[in-house]
Amino acid sequence: MDATLDQISIISDSQCRAEDIARHLAGMFVTQSFARRNLAQAKPAKYTIVDIDLEDSSDFPDLRRWLELRPKAGTAIFAVEPGVRRQVLQAYALGATDFVERPLNNQALLTALFGDIGSLAGDPSARSVGNSDGVSAGIGALQNIFTSVTSGTAVDLKTIHAAGDTVVSHIEAEGLVRWIDTVRQHHSQTYQHCLLVTGVGVAFGQHLGFCSGDRQKLAFGGLLHDIGKAGVPVAILEKPSALTDEEMAVMKQHPLLGFEALRAMPGIHPDMLDVVLHHHEYLDGSGYPHGLGASELSDIVRMMTIADVFGALIERRAYKPPFSCEAAYQVLENMGCKLDTDLVREFRPFARLQIM
Ligand SMILES: [Fe+2]
Numbered sequence: 001m002d003a004t005l006d007q008i009s010i011i012s013d014s015q016c017r018a019e020d021i022a023r024h025l026a027g028m029f030v031t032q033s034f035a036r037r038n039l040a041q042a043k044p045a046k047y048t049i050v051d052i053d054l055e056d057s058s059d060f061p062d063l064r065r066w067l068e069l070r071p072k073a074g075t076a077i078f079a080v081e082p083g084v085r086r087q088v089l090q091a092y093a094l095g096a097t098d099f100v101e102r103p104l105n106n107q108a109l110l111t112a113l114f115g116d117i118g119s120l121a122g123d124p125s126a127r128s129v130g131n132s133d134g135v136s137a138g139i140g141a142l143q144n145i146f147t148s149v150t151s152g153t154a155v156d157l158k159t160i161h162a163a164g165d166t167v168v169s170h171i172e173a174e175g176l177v178r179w180i181d182t183v184r185q186h187h188s189q190t191y192q193h194c195l196l197v198t199g200v201g202v203a204f205g206q207h208l209g210f211c212s213g214d215r216q217k218l219a220f221g222g223l224l225h226d227i228g229k230a231g232v233p234v235a236i237l238e239k240p241s242a243l244t245d246e247e248m249a250v251m252k253q254h255p256l257l258g259f260e261a262l263r264a265m266p267g268i269h270p271d272m273l274d275v276v277l278h279h280h281e282y283l284d285g286s287g288y289p290h291g292l293g294a295s296e297l298s299d300i301v302r303m304m305t306i307a308d309v310f311g312a313l314i315e316r317r318a319y320k321p322p323f324s325c326e327a328a329y330q331v332l333e334n335m336g337c338k339l340d341t342d343l344v345r346e347f348r349p350f351a352r353l354q355i356m
């Protein structure tokens with residue numbers, strides 16, 4: 001049993017359906033499933049999914065008492081028939097904290113378990129992001145990252161590395177323009193931003209002649225850099241208008257939140273912690289969270305900061321048109337000694353990218 005994963009209890013009338021749910025949640029939870037008549041076998045875990053026939057009330061009192069034993073702040077999600085209000089009321093009477101309609105799907109379950117952050121990814125195979133393996137891999141990795149941090153479980157670094165490899169191969173084969181055009185169609189601002197920064201970082205490394213290992217590092221850094229946003233309320237992350245000062249102050253906590261989430265994780269490279277914690281620092285000491293100076297900022301952090309600013313300017317937002325690459329590059333130049341001016345000069349070819 002993996003001690004880093006949370007446990008989830010699945011109560012189902014059908015072993016087949018229970019296995020199906022367990023498959024959806026593999027890698028995020030340790031699952032224990034049993035039939036409604038065998039509740040006495042175990043205590044409820046922190047998370048419980050109840051997928052039973054709510055028209056059969058024969059052992060409801062036992063189920064209600066059993067659910068009362070769940071840990072404080074535990075979650076109990078009931079499956080109900082779509083549109084059958086009677087079942088929703090029944091579920092809440094039994095102790096549900098939320099419900100999902102059948103047929104169950106991964107997205108609805110994750111949203112019910114973790115709140116909106118789990119739903120940001122959307123369906124990786126959805127048409128809105130095209131039929132791109134690279135983009136789907138990136139979205140899958142981001143979903144994995146954000147869900148892990150939200151649920152307090154370890155990030156699956158192997159999966160993220162594999163996704164990083166796919167992203168690198170995709171950008172090498174298809175080019176950055178195609179990547180940007182595709183990822184800018186993603187419905188979530190947060191996901192769009194992370195994928196843009198990843199693509200720009202990888203392409204920048206390619207332009208500078210980095211070896212494939214270093215380009216993969218940039219992909220990994222791009223996917224992980226805003227991991228701390230998993231700790232920022234979705235209402236702020238996805239706000240369709242400019243942030244207030246108070247909301248900005250909350251948003252600015254994300255480098256520290258990300259660092260805290262990753263620092264104890266075995267196998268995490270110190271360069272990645274550096275990127276997560278310092279990608280909003282500037283060379284003149286005016287950045288956050290620590291106001292570091294040039295001597296304390298590594299090359300990979302300097303590159304990711306350029307990719308981050310550029311990515312943020314060219315992303316689509318509900319309340320303002322995106323910058324052209326030329327205009328975004330102008331902003332980088334105007335930032336002067338906040339950024340590494342040699343690297344900004346090297347970045348100049350990106351000003352000429354023609355994106356729609
Ligand atoms: Fe950030």
Ligand SMILES: [Fe+2]
Nearest residue numbers: 197225226308
């Ligand atoms: Fe960012």
